[in-house]
Amino acid sequence: MQILSKYPLPADILSVDIETIRDxxxxxxxxxxxxxxxxxxxxxxxQNTIGITNDVNYVKTNxxxxxxxxxxxxxxxxxxESQMVEALxxxxxxxxxxxxxxxxxxxxxxxxxxxxxxxxxxxxxQIRKYAGYNFSDNTKIKNIYDMAGNLYEWTTEYSYHNNxxxxxxxxxxxxSFFFSGTGDPVSFRNCDNTVTTADVSFGFRVVLYVK
Numbered sequence: 001m002q003i004l005s006k007y008p009l010p011a012d013i014l015s016v017d018i019e020t021i022r023d024x025x026x027x028x029x030x031x032x033x034x035x036x037x038x039x040x041x042x043x044x045x046x047q048n049t050i051g052i053t054n055d056v057n058y059v060k061t062n063x064x065x066x067x068x069x070x071x072x073x074x075x076x077x078x079x080x081e082s083q084m085v086e087a088l089x090x091x092x093x094x095x096x097x098x099x100x101x102x103x104x105x106x107x108x109x110x111x112x113x114x115x116x117x118x119x120x121x122x123x124x125x126q127i128r129k130y131a132g133y134n135f136s137d138n139t140k141i142k143n144i145y146d147m148a149g150n151l152y153e154w155t156t157e158y159s160y161h162n163n164x165x166x167x168x169x170x171x172x173x174x175x176s177f178f179f180s181g182t183g184d185p186v187s188f189r190n191c192d193n194t195v196t197t198a199d200v201s202f203g204f205r206v207v208l209y210v211k
Contacts, residue, residue, distance in 0.1 A: 010046035151203030176201035
């Protein structure tokens with residue numbers, strides 16, 4: 001990002017030497033230079049690229065706007081995360097959740113945000129069920145568990161309806177990102193699609209293999 005901000009085009013990179021680029025694009029609050037081999041590789045790419053010769057100022061301006069927008073997004077994200085951590089610090093559950101190895105403050109805040117009042121769950125199995133990972137022997141074949149995904153899932157079920165025309169229809173099951181879980185639960189079936197039907201909400205069955 002530092003290089004893109006100061007040397008947006010190949011011609012800008014080639015206008016200075018590698019060490020100058022490294023001196024002018026220090027990272028980690030200006031304490032560390034970008035590795036020389038990475039800048040050297042970029043230098044080679046700049047030498048071999050066709051580059052842009054028309055509307056150079058227009059292109060540089062667009063790149064500047066994109067870089068500024070990205071920096072603003074990072075700044076806003078940093079502020080949001082600081083608010084999440086502050087809100088988390090006021091909750092009794094904070095110390096319990098963050099005591100688990102690998103659970104950061106941000107992850108803990110996100111988890112509580114998704115679950116709501118954790119005290120309404122009597123045990124961890126209820127939380128697992130709430131998250132949609134309610135495994136049981138009824139959904140397991142040789143350690144492979146059926147999972148609900150965010151797409152309708154093709155099945156091997158067929159139907160020959162449609163006024164007796166003999167057309168083979170394939171069943172899809174579950175729900176998709178188009179509908180809520182209450183609208184189309186995992187048990188939902190639809191047999192109105194032929195084998196050639198294609199849709200962005202159709203996908204394949206999701207499974208989890210547990211050793």
